[in-house]
Amino acid sequence: MKNLFKTDNLLKAVLIISIVMVTGSPSNGQQIKPTRTGYAAANGTKVYYEVYGEGRPLILLHGAYMTIGLNWGQLIPELSKTRKVIAIELQGHGHTPFSDRKLSRATLASDVEGVMDYLKIDSADMAGYSFGGQVAYQFAIQSPKRLRKLVIISSTYKSSGWMPEVTSAFKKMKPEFFTNTPLKAAYDAVAPDKTKWTKFLEQMIASAGEPYDMGDSNIANITSPVLLISGDNDGLDKIELIKTYQLLGGAVCADFGAMPKSQLAIVPSQGHRSLMTQTQTIFGFLDSFLK
Amino acid sequence: MAKRYTSKQATIHGRSVQINNIELYYEEYGAGKPLVLLHGFGGCTQNWHPFTTALSERYRLIVVDLRGHGHSTNPAHTFTHREAASDVFLLLEKLGIDRFSAMGMSTGGMILLHMATSQPSRIDSMVLISAASHFPDQARTIMRRASFNTMPREVKEMYRECAKRGDEQIHQLIKQFNAFAENSDDMNFSTQSLSTITARTLVVHGDRDNFFPIEIPVSIYRSIPKAALWIIPGGDHVPIYDFTVPFTSTALRFLDESEANSISRA
Numbered sequence: 001m002k003n004l005f006k007t008d009n010l011l012k013a014v015l016i017i018s019i020v021m022v023t024g025s026p027s028n029g030q031q032i033k034p035t036r037t038g039y040a041a042a043n044g045t046k047v048y049y050e051v052y053g054e055g056r057p058l059i060l061l062h063g064a065y066m067t068i069g070l071n072w073g074q075l076i077p078e079l080s081k082t083r084k085v086i087a088i089e090l091q092g093h094g095h096t097p098f099s100d101r102k103l104s105r106a107t108l109a110s111d112v113e114g115v116m117d118y119l120k121i122d123s124a125d126m127a128g129y130s131f132g133g134q135v136a137y138q139f140a141i142q143s144p145k146r147l148r149k150l151v152i153i154s155s156t157y158k159s160s161g162w163m164p165e166v167t168s169a170f171k172k173m174k175p176e177f178f179t180n181t182p183l184k185a186a187y188d189a190v191a192p193d194k195t196k197w198t199k200f201l202e203q204m205i206a207s208a209g210e211p212y213d214m215g216d217s218n219i220a221n222i223t224s225p226v227l228l229i230s231g232d233n234d235g236l237d238k239i240e241l242i243k244t245y246q247l248l249g250g251a252v253c254a255d256f257g258a259m260p261k262s263q264l265a266i267v268p269s270q271g272h273r274s275l276m277t278q279t280q281t282i283f284g285f286l287d288s289f290l291k
Numbered sequence: 292m293a294k295r296y297t298s299k300q301a302t303i304h305g306r307s308v309q310i311n312n313i314e315l316y317y318e319e320y321g322a323g324k325p326l327v328l329l330h331g332f333g334g335c336t337q338n339w340h341p342f343t344t345a346l347s348e349r350y351r352l353i354v355v356d357l358r359g360h361g362h363s364t365n366p367a368h369t370f371t372h373r374e375a376a377s378d379v380f381l382l383l384e385k386l387g388i389d390r391f392s393a394m395g396m397s398t399g400g401m402i403l404l405h406m407a408t409s410q411p412s413r414i415d416s417m418v419l420i421s422a423a424s425h426f427p428d429q430a431r432t433i434m435r436r437a438s439f440n441t442m443p444r445e446v447k448e449m450y451r452e453c454a455k456r457g458d459e460q461i462h463q464l465i466k467q468f469n470a471f472a473e474n475s476d477d478m479n480f481s482t483q484s485l486s487t488i489t490a491r492t493l494v495v496h497g498d499r500d501n502f503f504p505i506e507i508p509v510s511i512y513r514s515i516p517k518a519a520l521w522i523i524p525g526g527d528h529v530p531i532y533d534f535t536v537p538f539t540s541t542a543l544r545f546l547d548e549s550e551a552n553s554i555s556r557a
Contacts, residue, residue, distance in 0.1 A: 232520035238509050245505065250498060264498040264505065266522035268545065285524055288535065 032077050039096075042114025043107055048095035049115050050087045053080030056148075057124035058290065059112065060087040061132030064204055065178065067094035070186045071129055074279040079286065086124070088115055090135065092203060094187065098196035103207045105214075109139040116146060125290050127151035129276065134212070140226075141218045149290055150222070153229045153282070154272050156236055156244065158213035166235040170208040175201040220247045225261040227289040229282065231270030238266075263289060305336070307362060310381045316362035317382060318354040321347025325391040326546070327379065328354045329399025331421075331529060332370075333446070333464055335361030335453035338396065341532065345539045349547070353386065355379060357398070359464060361453050370467040371477040372398065376405035380413075392546050394418040396529050397502075404480055404511075407488045414490040418542050421496055421529045423503040424480040424511055426471060430502040435472035439465055485514035492518045493545040495538075497526025519545060 034050040041047075050068055058079060062071035068087040079085050089096040090108050101107065112135065116124065123146045128136030133155025140150050159167055175198050178184055188194050226248045230236050241264075248262040265285050267275055276282070304318040318336050320343050328346075330338040336354045346352055357375050359365030379402065383391065392415050395403040400422025407414050423430070439447065439461055454460040471477075492515045496508035505522065512520040521541065523530045531538040 227524060229524075232512070238513065238520070239506075242506050242509055245498070250505070260499060263524035264522050265524040266520050268493055268519035268521040268541065284535065289524065 031073070032080070040115040040118035042111040042118075043101070045091065045099045045101060045111070046097065047091075047111045047115055048089040049119070051119070052076050052085040052087070053083055055083035056290075057084045057086055057121050059116070059124045059126045060085060061090065061112065061126065061128035061135050062087075062093065063130035063132055064208065065093070065183045065187075065201070067186045067190060069094075069190075070182065071132075071276070074277075075283055075286075078279070078283045082287075083125075083290070086115070086119065086121070088112060090132070092196070092200040094190050095192060097192050098200050098203075103203050105135055105138040105212070106142060108135045109142055112139055113143050113146060122146065123148050125149045125151070127153065127286060128155060129153040130155050130272065134214075137214055137219070140222045140224060141214060144223060147224045150224050150226045151229065151286055151289065152226060154231060154234045154236065154275055156240065157215075157219055158240075159211040160213070161237055161240040161244065163235050163237050173205045173208060175205070216247055219244065222248060225263075225289075227263045227265065227285060229265045229267070229275070229285055231267050231272060231275035234270065234272040234275055241266075305362065308382060308385050310378050310385075312366050313358055313378065314362075314364045315358065315378055315382055316356040318352075320352040320354070321350055323350045325383075325386075325388045326350035326352050327383070327391050327393040328352060329357065329379065329393065329395040329402055330355075330360070331397035331399055332468055333360070333450050333453065334396070335455075337361075337453060338449075342539050346543070349543065350392070353383070353388070353391075355382065357402070359460070359467065362455050365463070368463050368467070370464075370470075371474070372401045373405050373477055375402045376409065379406065380410070383413075389413065390415055392416045394420065394542065395422065396420045396531075397422060401478055404485070404488075407490050407492075408480065408484050411487055411489040416491040416493075416546050418493045418495060418545065419508075419511070420531055421500055421503065421508075422494075422511070423478065423507045424485060424514075425478050425507075426474075427504060427507065429504065431472040433502060434468055437465060437468055482510070482514045485511060486516060488515045490515075490517070491545070491548070493521060493542065494518055495521045495523070495531070495542075497523050497528060497530035499526065500528050500530075502528050 032052065034052050036051040037049065039046040039048055060072050062068060068089055072087055076085055076087065091101065091103060091111065092098045125148045126136050126139060133152040134157065136150060136152060137157040140147050156162060178201060184197070187197060228241065228245055230241055245262065245264045250260040250262045250264055267278060267281055270278060304320060305316055307314045307316045326346060328339045330336065335356050339354050343352055343354065356363040358378050359370060390413055393403050394417065397420065400419035403417050403419060404422065404424065407417060439450065450461050494508045494512045496505065498505060509520065512518045523536055526536070530536060
C-alpha cells in the first residue's frame with residue numbers, strides 16, 4: 001500500500017470508501033426473485049425498478065454509486081414478506097442508463113414519482129439510505145400527498161448535517177478510488193452500457209461536491225411520520241440530527257403534550273457502512289414503524 | 292426515577308453491611324469480573340431481576356439497594372447522587388473490589404457519573420440508561436410536582452413493592468425526589484468534567500424520554516471520550532423492559548468487547 005498512497009492520501013481514501021461503499025455481499029443473503037422488473041419512462045429518461053411481494057407499497061432508494069442488490073439485498077427478503085417492495089435505481093445507477101440530464105435531487109424525486117405513476121401507486125411508504133435518503137427528503141417536500149411514512153437511514157437534508165470531515169472527503173473524491181471496489185463489480189454486472197462508468201462517476205462526484213440545503217422550514221412542514229436511523233459513528237453530526245428530529249416534532253416532553261409521531265433510532269458502535277449490515281436491527285425498526 | 296416494571300421475585304441472595312450510619316443492602320449473583328448494578332430513584336434491587344440470570348452467567352453481580360431504598364436505611368433522610376456514589380464506593384471497599392464494570396438506570400446512571408469522574412481508573416466499562424448530566428427544566432417541573440397520589444399506577448406499584456418499610460419510607464423518598472427540583476449542585480456535570488471519564492461507556496436513551504430530552508444523552512456521548520450511543524425509537528424513560536428491545540444482548544456485547552477493540556468516535 002505504501003507504494004500506492006502517501007499516508008494521508010491512504011487515510012482519505014479509506015474514509016471515502018467507507019462512506020460510499022456499503023457491504024452486503026449479495027451472495028450471503030437468501031436471494032429471491034422479483035415478481036416484476038422493468039423500466040418506467042420519466043422526465044426524458046427511463047428508470048429501472050424491481051417489485052417484490054404483496055401488500056402496502058414501500059419504495060426503496062439506494063445510496064450513491066450503489067445498486068438495488070448491493071444496498072437492499074439482505075433486507076428485501078424480510079420486507080417483502082408482508083408488503084409490496086418497489087426498489088428503484090436512480091439515474092446512471094445499476095440498470096438505469098446514464099443520462100446527460102443534470103443531476104438534481106428534484107429531478108430524481110420526480111423520477112420516483114414517475115415510477116409510481118407507471119405502476120399506478122397513489123401513495124407509498126419510502127425508505128432511503130444516504131444519497132437515497134436525500135432524494136426521499138426531496139420527495140417528501142415536493143410530493144407530500146404521495147407519501148405515507150418516511151424512513152431516512154444515515155442521511156441528512158443539508159451539507160452541514162454531515163461532520164466536516166465527511167463534507168471535505170466528498171470534495172476530494174476521484175473516479176480512480178472506485179477501481180476494484182464491490183461498487184464497480186455490481187455496476188458491471190447489471191449496467192446497460194458499462195463504458196459509461198467514468199462519466200457516471202464524474203457526474204455523481206461533481207454533484208456530491210456541491211453544498212446543498214433543502215431548508216429547515218421545508219423539513220418542519222413534512223406531515224408524514226418520519227423514522228430517522230443513524231449509526232453512532234456514521235459521519236452525521238449528532239447535534240444536527242437531534243435538531244432534525246425536533247423539526248419533525250420529536251424530542252418534546254410528552255407529559256405536557258401529544259406523543260411525537262416521528263421516531264429516532266441510533267445504533268451503537270456502527271458506522272455509515274456497517275449500519276446497513278445490521279439487517280435484523282434495521283428490519284425491526286422498519287417493520288414496527290411502518291405498521 | 293420512574294420505572295415501568297418490577298419483578299415480584301423474592302430473593303435469598305441479600306445481606307446488609309454498615310456504611311457509616313447506614314445499613315446498605317446488596318445482593319450477589321454469579322462469578323467473574325464484578326458488575327455493579329444500580330437501580331433508579333424509588334426502585335430497588337428487584338428492578339434488575341429480569342436481567343440478573345443472563346448477566347450472572349458472565350459476571351459477578353453486585354446489586355445494590357441505594358440509601359433509603361428497599362432494605363437499605365437512611366437515618367439522615369437526605370439523598371444526593373454524590374452521597375449515594377460515596378456509599379457504593381464504601382461498599383466496594385468492604386468487598387475488596389478495586390476495578391469493576393457497572394450499569395445504572397436513571398438515578399443509578401447519574402451516581403455512576405459521580406463515580407466515574409471522581410475515581411476514573413476504577414471503572415472499566417459502564418452502561419448509562421436514561422441518565423442525565425444535569426436536570427433540565429422539564430424534569431424539575433415533574434420533580435417539584437411529584438406526589439405519591441399523582442404518580443402513574445405502575446410507578447406507584449414499584450414504590451410499594453420496593454419500600455420494605457411501608458408508607459413512611461415512601462413519604463421520605465418522595466420528599467427527597469421533590470428536593471431534586473431545587474438542587475443545582477448535585478447534578479451539574481460540565482463537558483470538561485465528563486471528558487475525564489476513561490470508562491468505555493454505552494449511553495442508552497429513549498427517543499421520547501419525558502424527564503431528560505434527547506440532547507442530554509447526545510451531549511454525554513459527545514463528551515465522554517470512549518462512548519457509544521444507543522437511541523431506542525419509541526422508547527421513554529428507562530426503555531429496557533420492552534421485549535422488542537435487546538437490552539441484555541446489546542449491553543453484554545458492549546461490556547465484553549476487549550480494550551483492544553474499544554470504540555471511540557472517529
